[in-house]
Amino acid sequence: EAGVEFLVRTRLTRPDSATDEQVVELMAAEKARGGELMDPGVIKRLWRVPGEWGAWVLYEAPDATALHEALTSLPLWKWMKVEVHPLARHPFDLG
Numbered sequence: 176e177a178g179v180e181f182l183v184r185t186r187l188t189r190p191d192s193a194t195d196e197q198v199v200e201l202m203a204a205e206k207a208r209g210g211e212l213m214d215p216g217v218i219k220r221l222w223r224v225p226g227e228w229g230a231w232v233l234y235e236a237p238d239a240t241a242l243h244e245a246l247t248s249l250p251l252w253k254w255m256k257v258e259v260h261p262l263a264r265h266p267f268d269l270g
Contacts, residue, residue, distance in 0.1 A: 178235045180219070181242050184258040186229040187251055204250035217245050 189198060212218040212234075220233040236242040242259065246252060 178237045178241070179239075180262040181234045181236065181239075182260040182262055183232045183234055183242075183246070184229065184260075185232065186227065186256045187254045188256070189228070189254060193254075201250050201254075208249055212245055212248075 209218060209221070216235055218232055219235050222231045224230060234242055234245065236245060239259075239261070246255075246257060249255070
């Protein structure tokens with residue numbers, strides 16, 4: 176059974192106290208964790224936002240609690256501002 180799709184907008188803010196080394200480590204860990212979420216289809220699509228440190232991400236999860244668990248498992252979670260938009264099929268969608 177398919178889960179619920181969520182369109183998630185993330186914006187990141189680097190704290191002034193973060194070192195370049197911390198950023199490099201967190202980015203590598205974020206990439207690895209993102210791959211782990213892509214493999215089973217939790218993350219379905221990912222788009223960067225030019226000129227910003229953030230993304231639009233299409234997630235699929237059984238419910239909002241599972242989505243929250245996926246989001247908070249991301250290493251950069253503590254630096255993220257997140258907007259979540261649950262999606263429903265549109266009656267005019269031909270897909």
